[in-house]
Amino acid sequence: ATPLPIPLVQGVYQDYPAAEAGIQGYSVITEINGTPVKTQEEIAAIMEGTRPGDTISLTAVKDGVESTCTLTLAEWPEVLGGDRDSGFMGVYYYSAPAVKERLDMIADLGLLAPLYLTIVPIDAFIQGNTMQLAILLADTPEQMAWEEPFPLFWGLVRLLFWTGWFNLLVGMFNAIPIVPLDGGYMMKEGVERLFERLGWSQQYAQRVVASISGFVTVMLILLITMPLIGAAVRSVLAMG
Structure with a gap:
């Protein structure tokens, strides 16, 4: 699968403009101030020209439903780069290219890769989707950030993953x-x-x-x- 740089909002920071405006996780931002955007980089370029206190119009699509809201931008929190001059919406994105890079790193482990992947379901169960690899485990909204090479691609990936996972764990347990x-x-x-x-x-x-x-x-x-x-x-x- 090929990662796509679409601006897929994975979540929002509580008590910041996006959360207060009702932006939900796994929404895709399509316009800012009436300007169409297709990538996270295009959004970042627009936001560089804003300042805390500015008001922007944001259009997003979730589950096929388009909505537009108005946000009054805040200052960047210290932990995320408080020295920035631009306004802060309070969203964070799902990065398919970053997940692809992590998968490539796992593949480079060679024979150790299957052992590493055995902890993915356990990690997801205990700590949540910390490694952003839940896309290997079940049907998730992150799929929209990937271009599938053929229909039912992710279904086949999950079938192979769980088949290998159970067989490997049974062998290790035995x-x-x-x-x-x-x-x-x-x-x-x-x-x-x-x-x-x-x-x-x-x-x-x-x-x-x-x-x-x-x-x-x-x-x-x-x-x-x-x-x-x-x-x-x-x-x-x-x-x-």
Whole structure:
């Protein structure tokens, strides 16, 4: 798929002009002050000529419905570049080219790329779409920022992603050194052969196998539960 530089608003900053005017996430900005715009760069060029306190007219399309609103621009917040002189609408965009660059970086990992992609659904579930790769997981509005090479392209991508993801995770899980998994039986056979070669009792070998299986089980439980507990704690603290 080819990334398109369309001005797709991914979200708005609360208590800033766009939010107060009712601009919603996944709207596509089509005009500013009656001037048609097709890219984020064209919007940036227009906004460079504005100042805080200026009023602009903004037209956007969401779900096929066009709406026009008036915004009184604010100053740029310090965390986003408070030294800018131009006015601030309070929107942030979905950048398909940036996502394409991230996907290319993942592809450059070679054989490690599938392992990296295994964390994408987990990351999206725990932290939200932080890596902007949710487009690989399900039908999302971000698709409009990509030119598909053929119909049902993203459906095929997701089918291949989830098929590979589940197969890879099943294989990785089966390799864990816990009896009765295959990895556990391989570990058990290795320990028993080692003890046999050293002339040690097989009874101790069984204890070692049980200890390793128990330790790995505990670590696996912690690995799964700690991120969920951390996310829950952050949510509670945010509510407080």
